Amino acid sequence: MKRAMMINPKDNTATALDDIQAGDTINLASKSGQVGEIRVRHAVPFGHKLALASIGKGDKVLKYGEVIGLATQLINKGDYVHVHNVESALLPPPKEVK
């Protein structure tokens, strides 16, 4: 079975350790071992992230137990998480035109 890694128990994302296809059910691992299985709704390439829980628009996206950004739209459990639905919380793209 394909794998993804939850780096910190607080995380709401996991990192794919294989190329995952939409609809795959994968093994979710943590540093202390197997956590469970999760059905992934989208294709997630190796090294990219998937959501472990539903994340509301504007809510914190967590990896390493820390904030890596804010959701720009609702992210559902098993969704692909990347630049299309997350922005930096610290240095977001400026809203005004230069």
Added chain:
Amino acid sequence: MEFLGYERPDGSVGVRNHVAVISSGRCANEMAFTIANTVQGAVPFIHTHPCVRLKDDNDRALRVLAGIGGNPNVAAAIVLGIGCENPSPAKIGEEIAKSKKPVEVLTVMESKGFQDLMDRGLATARRMVSEASRMQRKPFALSHLTLGVKCGGSSAVSGMAGNSVTGRVFDRLIAEGGTAIFSETTEVIGADHLLAKRAINEEVARQFQKAVERMEARIRATREDIRGTQPTRGNIAEGLTTIEEKSLGALAKTGTSPLQGVLEYAERPPGKGLYFMDGSAMTSELISGEAAAGVHIHIYNVGGGISSSFRCPPGWMGEIPILPQIAVVSSQSKPRDSQEKEFFDIYANTIVEGTESVAQVADRLFEEIIAVASGKLTKRETRSGYQEPIVMYTTGPIL
């Protein structure tokens, strides 16, 4: 544990024994390059720092050029210049002389002309190389070593693999009384609160946060969307979404030791332990700054994927010929069936594959560091003599 190094007059110990021919101004680049490439064992340091920069950047250039000459991996140095440039060749020579190693300053303005300068430069380089060749390696404690690190072509597994491995190695060297330097001010943004907690006192924490705030302010002042620059397009293709995610993965490479101090770019650490050096995330700028700060061996953590498929060219790795670089790769190359991993010194993808632990790969890296410190050539060092000009961190304008 010990390594075999070259003792220097100031008590420092080198892991290489080069004669550096340092061009003080870009107008002297060709002369320095020609002299170094004519004499076996001499290495050229050329650069593009112009005379039309302001004080902060001129000070950085002085620290870089004098610091490279003063690096323990350099047995002796020639500063070759025109005489009118900034920083001045005489000042660079004075700074290098503080290390008590042989240094000669040769300028066009103080010679009978071009040919006279070339003749004297060649004769000096030959004499210095000959003297350096008589030096023998002797055993020294690991506490004499200073390591540097850069993560490049980062992927989302850099944090789990290569950076975690380097962090353990940093902790181990520091436990032996050694020194480690990390930098890349841009790539601590989002992880700075965790690093500040590791500062030995409030003053160090404040200096650290100030460096980060300065970089954040510079970024905000551009009023540009930094995505595609930080994280880079390549980082995004590998799965890194934001600067915070990149920084948090990069944090692992600092280990867990207390943060002893904050260094200006290209400044030598005043003591042992873990230090942060202000600077950009550009590899070649960072490596020049580390070489000038006295780093002996640089750990280059390559994320993998795309970045491991083009054999780490020197322009990307920021080649500094006096500074051996141990390249660590964290994931398989793309295309997956390519054999590029043979161009890396340490293959850390075993952590992702689940066949080796971080501690096991860290043991391999630590052994490799001792071997390289004792004279083993890195994969990069066995390759051709192609070399780029050294690059320096700047913050001011060119006028």
